[in-house]
Amino acid sequence: MKLKEDMSPLILHVFRSVVWVYSVITFIPWYLLSGASENQARAKRIKARSVSGKPAGPYRAVNSSQRLVSLQHEGVDTLDKVFEYAVVHFPKRDCLGTRELLNEEDEIQPNGKVFKKVILGDYNWLSYEDTFYQSQRFGSGLAALGQKPLCNIAIFCETRAEWIIAAQACFMYNFPLVTLYSTLGGASIAHGLNETEVTHIITSKDLLQGRLMAILMDVPKLMHIILVDEKPSRWPDMPRGIMVHSMAAVQELGSKPENLTVSRRHPQPSDNAVIMYTSGSTGTPKGVMISHSNIIAGITGMAERIPNLDENDTYVGYLPLAHVLELSAELVCVSHGCRIGYSSPQTLSDQSSKIKKGSKGDTSMLRPTLMAAVPEIMDRIYKNVMTKVEEMSSVQKTLFVLAYNYKLEQISKGYSTPLCDRLVFNKVRSLLGGHMRLLLSGGAPLSAATQRFMNICFCCPVGQGYGLTETCGAGTICEVWDYNTGRVGAPLVCSEITLKDWEEGGYYSTDKPNPRGEILIGGPNVTMGYYKNEQKNREDFFVDENGQRRFCTGDIGEFHPDGCLKIIDRKKDLVKLQAGEYVSLGKVEAILKNCSLIDNICAYANSEESYVIGFVVPNQKQLTALAEHRGIKGSWEEVCNHEEMEKEVLGIITEAAIRGKLERFEIPKKICLSAEPWTPETGLVTDAFKLKRKELKTHYQDDIERMYGGK
Numbered sequence: 082m083k084l085k086e087d088m089s090p091l092i093l094h095v096f097r098s099v100v101w102v103y104s105v106i107t108f109i110p111w112y113l114l115s116g117a118s119e120n121q122a123r124a125k126r127i128k129a130r131s132v133s134g135k136p137a138g139p140y141r142a143v144n145s146s147q148r149l150v151s152l153q154h155e156g157v158d159t160l161d162k163v164f165e166y167a168v169v170h171f172p173k174r175d176c177l178g179t180r181e182l183l184n185e186e187d188e189i190q191p192n193g194k195v196f197k198k199v200i201l202g203d204y205n206w207l208s209y210e211d212t213f214y215q216s217q218r219f220g221s222g223l224a225a226l227g228q229k230p231l232c233n234i235a236i237f238c239e240t241r242a243e244w245i246i247a248a249q250a251c252f253m254y255n256f257p258l259v260t261l262y263s264t265l266g267g268a269s270i271a272h273g274l275n276e277t278e279v280t281h282i283i284t285s286k287d288l289l290q291g292r293l294m295a296i297l298m299d300v301p302k303l304m305h306i307i308l309v310d311e312k313p314s315r316w317p318d319m320p321r322g323i324m325v326h327s328m329a330a331v332q333e334l335g336s337k338p339e340n341l342t343v344s345r346r347h348p349q350p351s352d353n354a355v356i357m358y359t360s361g362s363t364g365t366p367k368g369v370m371i372s373h374s375n376i377i378a379g380i381t382g383m384a385e386r387i388p389n390l391d392e393n394d395t396y397v398g399y400l401p402l403a404h405v406l407e408l409s410a411e412l413v414c415v416s417h418g419c420r421i422g423y424s425s426p427q428t429l430s431d432q433s434s435k436i437k438k439g440s441k442g443d444t445s446m447l448r449p450t451l452m453a454a455v456p457e458i459m460d461r462i463y464k465n466v467m468t469k470v471e472e473m474s475s476v477q478k479t480l481f482v483l484a485y486n487y488k489l490e491q492i493s494k495g496y497s498t499p500l501c502d503r504l505v506f507n508k509v510r511s512l513l514g515g516h517m518r519l520l521l522s523g524g525a526p527l528s529a530a531t532q533r534f535m536n537i538c539f540c541c542p543v544g545q546g547y548g549l550t551e552t553c554g555a556g557t558i559c560e561v562w563d564y565n566t567g568r569v570g571a572p573l574v575c576s577e578i579t580l581k582d583w584e585e586g587g588y589y590s591t592d593k594p595n596p597r598g599e600i601l602i603g604g605p606n607v608t609m610g611y612y613k614n615e616q617k618n619r620e621d622f623f624v625d626e627n628g629q630r631r632f633c634t635g636d637i638g639e640f641h642p643d644g645c646l647k648i649i650d651r652k653k654d655l656v657k658l659q660a661g662e663y664v665s666l667g668k669v670e671a672i673l674k675n676c677s678l679i680d681n682i683c684a685y686a687n688s689e690e691s692y693v694i695g696f697v698v699p700n701q702k703q704l705t706a707l708a709e710h711r712g713i714k715g716s717w718e719e720v721c722n723h724e725e726m727e728k729e730v731l732g733i734i735t736e737a738a739i740r741g742k743l744e745r746f747e748i749p750k751k752i753c754l755s756a757e758p759w760t761p762e763t764g765l766v767t768d769a770f771k772l773k774r775k776e777l778k779t780h781y782q783d784d785i786e787r788m789y790g791g792k
Contacts, residue, residue: 121495123562128571129644137590138579139603139629140640145574150385151378151605153416158350159373160252163416168213171418174392176212177242178204178422180443188437198437204422204446212246215332220250220345222335223281226305226326228256230346233277233356235259237270237284237293240402241423243309243328245411247283248402252373254345257353259368260403262768263288264761265358269366271299273358276368276613281305283328289316297323307331350374356612357405359550359767368612369550371405378605379553380413382573386544386558387451387519392418395516397449399424401768405554406523410453422447426458430512444514452517455524456531457681457770459543463531464677466509466538468702481505488537492564502540509538517541519561523548524769526648526667529566530675536564545569547648548602551621551632552576555606557646568647576604578646579631580638586655586663588637597639599652603631653774659691662746669693669749670772672741678703678733681759681766683777684749685785694788695749696781698758699730721754730754751788753781 131138132146141149152158157166181202188198207215228234234256238244251258259277261270270292274282279302284293286308297303297320306316306325316325334340348354354373358366384390396414398421400407414421424443427435431442470481484505488498502510510517520535522545535543546558547569556578559570572578580590580598588597607630610618621633637650654667669684673695681698701717707729708720720726731752738748759765765776778785 119495123560124495124564125643127643128560128563129640131640132577135590136596136640137581137598138596138640139577140572140579140644140646141577142572142574143644149378149577149604150381150574151374153377153381153384158377159348159352160354160376160412161249161348163377163412164213164216164249164252167415167418168209171392172210173208174418175206175420176209176415177245178206178420178447179242180204180423180428180446184437186437197435199428199435200437200440201428201443201446206420207242209418212249215246216249216253218332218335218341219246219328220254220256220335221340221343222331222333223250223256223307224254224343224345225334225337225340226281226331228254228281228305230255231257231352233257233259233279235261235274235277235279235282236403237261237263237282237288238309238402239263239285239288240398240400240407240425241309242421244402245415245421247307247309247328248408252348252354255348255352257356259356259358260408261358262401262403262761263292264401264764264768265366266764267292267296267299269358271296272365273368274300274303277356278302281307283307283309286310289325297321348373350377353609355408357403357408357550367614367617370609370612371550371553372609375553375606375608376409376412378575379548379555380409380416382555382575382606383409383546383558384413384417385574386546386560386570387413388561390417390419394419394451395447395449396421396451397424397429397444397447397514398422399426399429399443400453400455404524404768405548405550406453406455406521406769409554410451410521414451419451422449432512444512448514448516450516450518451521452513452519453521453523455769456522456527457525459520459522459527459531459535460674461680462512463534464680464700466512466534467677485537489533492536495562506538506540510540513539519544521546521558523554525771526671528671528675532566547636547646549632549634551608551634552602552604553606553608555604556600556602559645563645565645568641568645570646571644572646573606575606576602577629578602578638578640580640581633583637583652586637586650586652588650592639595639595641597637597649600634600636600638600646600648601631602634603629607632656686657688658686658693658746659689660746662744664693664747666693666774669695669738669743669747672743673734673737673749675741676734676737678707678730683772683774685774685778685781690789691746692750693747694785695734695752696755696777696784697730697734697752698755704730704754718756721756727752727754753784753788 129140129142132141157163183202184200186198187195189195248258261273309328350373353370354376355371356368358368396419398411402408411421427433428443430444433442436442484501488501491498517539518541520543522543527545532543542561544558548554548556555573556576557570557572579601580596581601582589583599590596590598610622624630635652636648638646638648650665651667654665656664664686666684670682673682678700680700683696684693686693713723735748761768765773
């Protein structure tokens with residue numbers, strides 16, 4: 082990601098412009114003319130309050146204090162009706178867009194590795210009418226292949242237009258859709274397919290070749306595989322007589338008059354729409370049962386927090402659609418007639434790994450206005466851009482810092498900074514197409530530094546939110562004019578939040594200055610529970626004395642006086658050390674991830690030891706430079722395994738921990754450097770890039786014994 086390499090001609094102009102702006106503010110009542118007064122009032126107003134008057138809550142948004150909202154439009158109470166509503170109101174509008182593949186070639190890197198590079202053309206669009214037509218034919222074709230209403234069907238596929246077409250078909254014909262991450266391991270895939278007893282699965286040629294083929298003998302009820310690719314290869318050697326079909330062939334089957342005229346069974350609001358298997362940070366994936374009414378309530382709450390959402394918006398879809406954040410975000414867009422253009426993490430920007438140098442990434446072509454992102458991706462953008470800033474000349478860096486701090490001050494007062502945006506931040510903003518008006522962050526906590534960076538350099542608000550698969554991704558979202566960091570906003574209009582005392586961790590709703598406790602989410606967006614797992618359902622879900630269904634999140638939060646929630650801990654991340662001190666591993670990781678030398682970190686401790694240790698994925702560029710400075714040579718693996726480098730990095734981490742005001746017992750005493758990054762493919766993080774602590778512990782067991790053994 083490149084900032085403008087020679088900003089020198091702009092330096093004097095920007096400096097004069099900043100001085101001019103300050104001068105104008107001094108003499109003219111900009112505070113009134115710019116709307117800053119209104120923005121500040123919005124940011125400071127009470128957003129939610131306890132409807133019981135008790136500090137434990139439940140807390141509701143002020144505009145839903147009397148009644149939680151569950152529908153966007155009266156009578157539109159199932160997902161097939163949501164899509165039909167959009168088709169009626171936006172029939173000719175672009176709905177789903179896919180870029181044309183012009184060329185694909187291998188590129189040999191200096192280290193000898195071969196990377197696939199692509200050149201992509203324009204986006205080709207299906208209108209809402211086209212999408213409806215394709216979904217209807219596909220659903221009819223699935224029925225002709227023997228798929229029955231209320232019988233589960235699986236989708237195991239990358240994020241693409243065909244995923245949504247297939248999902249809408251299943252919603253229309255009342256086929257509960259089992260979603261599986263494309264990065265799940267073979268045993269987890271087989272577990273999900275067998276537990277839900279699917280006979281039909283929708284997938285892609287690559288995933289059939291790469292993952293499904295190896296487990297087909299372990300899934301005895303599977304009989305039909307539908308490939309979404311336009312021209313799939315033939316598969317003559319399938320075991321047990323499993324039949325392979327193309328999506329186009331199923332749609333053709335569904336378009337036959339005798340199949341189209343067969344009446345479909347419409348879903349009820351309480352019917353299962355999706356059984357979503359979480360990638361799971363611990364243990365075997367659990368299937369979350371999400372009804373039509375659950376999803377509609379969730380997307381209703383989310384949409385209310387996006388100002389001026391309408392058919393003029395364009396959303397870029399690239400996160401896994403098997404993740405509740407992406408699926409909910411796209412359904413929000415569909416319900417409002419927005420365009421959805423598809424991408425991938427490898428083709429998102431001009432600098433993405435699969436984009437051939439000199440050609441355009443997806444956001445440059447699409448120029449989206451809306452985007453959902455997990456903190457891991459935003460952290461990467463932040464670190465890459467700030468590394469470029471560090472490489473600038475001292476004058477250029479001074480200008481950037483001046484403009485950055487100036488804008489930081491102005492947005493905190495409610496002002497916009499069009500001049501700085503145009504002259505200094507336009508190049509950074511163009512990385513995501515230059516038209517972004519809202520970024521939605523979810524899946525994990527977003528650091529204050531990264532949130533501020535995205536606010537300032539991408540010239541748009543970041544709506545940090547909080548939700549879980551078990552609540553349809555809905556819980557809270559920050560309002561766009563609230564520029565506070567470290568918070569996840571007020572409860573959505575579809576949900577309410579109660580704080581439950583947790584004695585072991587020392588969190589109580591009576592705490593001062595803010596009430597604290599385990600977050601319990603209630604509302605129509607709280608899902609129906611885990612598929613075939615009554616024991617876990619009894620542990621995590623319950624119905625209170627008022628008939629409100631609630632989910633126990635395991636996260637610890639505190640409510641601020643304006644009704645906004647802050648996540649401060651997690652029960653599973655809390656470890657009691659030998660001397661009795663409690664360490665929040667998530668807190669340690671959140672503070673240390675801001676260190677530029679760290680790409681990822683996992684803190685570890687157990688109750689039989691007196692100190693914390695850490696596993697670190699270092700930033701290759703930064704660590705290589707540090708090794709050269711210390712005269713340490715060798716391959717990347719040798720540098721990471723060098724004892725001296727561990728000591729050097731530990732020293733830098735310790736300094737960052739002290740700056741972050743960690744307690745002495747919270748600072749890692751020993752670390753291990755990992756030469757390999759943690760990706761969903763390695764199985765060490767989820768698709769939302771949450772740490773899989775159990776898998777990480779197993780992976781680094783020898784290092785744990787080494788670091789705790791050599792006291």
